[in-house]
């Protein structure tokens with residue numbers, strides 16, 4: 566049996582769906598039934614139910630967005646850094662292998678290869694970066710699993726949410742058998758206030774940047790497959806291979822969904838952060854070669870976005 570924490574959430578719900586679809590026995594626990602965020606309750610739960618694997622899809626994300634985490638700092642730190650550490654301890658004591666949903670939002674920017682040199686650019690909105698991205702996208706490379714987070718408390722600036730997620734990874738480093746699955750900007754074909762494609766279609770103005778993104782069900786299926794094929798434990802970047810600019814996604818929306826509205830863009834970061842956002846946002850490119858080397862595939866990013874928009878299901 567697999568024990569699933571956080572099944573009532575956006576990502577946990579997709580895990581529950583895929584586990585049921587695969588016919589894998591699982592138990593979804595909510596804090597309403599058992600407050601699994603308390604160490605004694607979690608330990609008792611593991612001892613009683615003896616799961617073969619635990620999935621942690623629980624965490625503190627901030628509603629309606631990460632700006633809320635700047636105010637609820639204690640909850641953010643507890644939900645994203647201390648709670649994973651408690652799970653790690655409980656799983657170590659009971660010998661339970663597990664997987665933790667982390668985030669690619671602990672990085673900012675990408676690696677740019679130019680004239681045989683590789684440099685990290687944290688801000689891909691700068692004019693020279695934009696030119697490289699447009700002219701030679703092959704010279705843009707993502708962060709790998711061995712790169713240190715560069716949008717974290719140790720390498721500021723960062724949002725409090727991103728800082729807490731990076732701390733969460735540190736807190737469970739070297740503890741027992743566990744996967745760290747890094748998800749990034751989830752989207753799929755189901756209209757939902759948490760879906761990146763829904764957000765883009767509803768925002769008054771959109772923010773131009775460059776990102777790797779994850780199809781929610783591609784992500785969940787790849788995470789389950791890693792466990793299923795007994796891939797080595799460790800960190801995995803789990804985005805659809807490649808990257809997209811917001812403009813490219815908007816063009817796909819216009820071509821496929823043919824919305825009545827015209828899209829407007831925030832002019833620059835100054836206008837965006839003055840009007841629409843408080844805390845800095847992570848925008849970054851992830852390298853997925855480690856995942857792909859296990860033989861587990863997520864569709865290339867343009868293909869996954871195209872399919873989601875063509876199969877769009879309104880709420």
Ligand SMILES: NC(=O)c1ccc[n+]([C@@H]2O[C@H](COP(=O)([O-])OP(=O)(O)OC[C@H]3O[C@@H](n4cnc5c(N)ncnc54)[C@H](OP(=O)(O)O)[C@@H]3O)[C@@H](O)[C@H]2O)c1
Pocket residue numbers: 570571572573574575576577594595596597602622623624625626627640643644666667668669730748749750751759
């Ligand atoms: N959605 C994204 O954009 C995104 C991107 C990258 C990574 N992630 C990560 O994926 C995980 C799940 O995110 P999500 O979007 O599914 O979040 P969500 O919709 O807010 O759901 C999280 C679930 O976690 C449980 N939970 C346990 N402790 C909590 C706490 N202190 N505060 C709030 N909820 C708590 C709740 O379930 P019960 O109360 O029913 O137990 C809740 O339904 C998080 O670790 C998040 O950092 C999310």
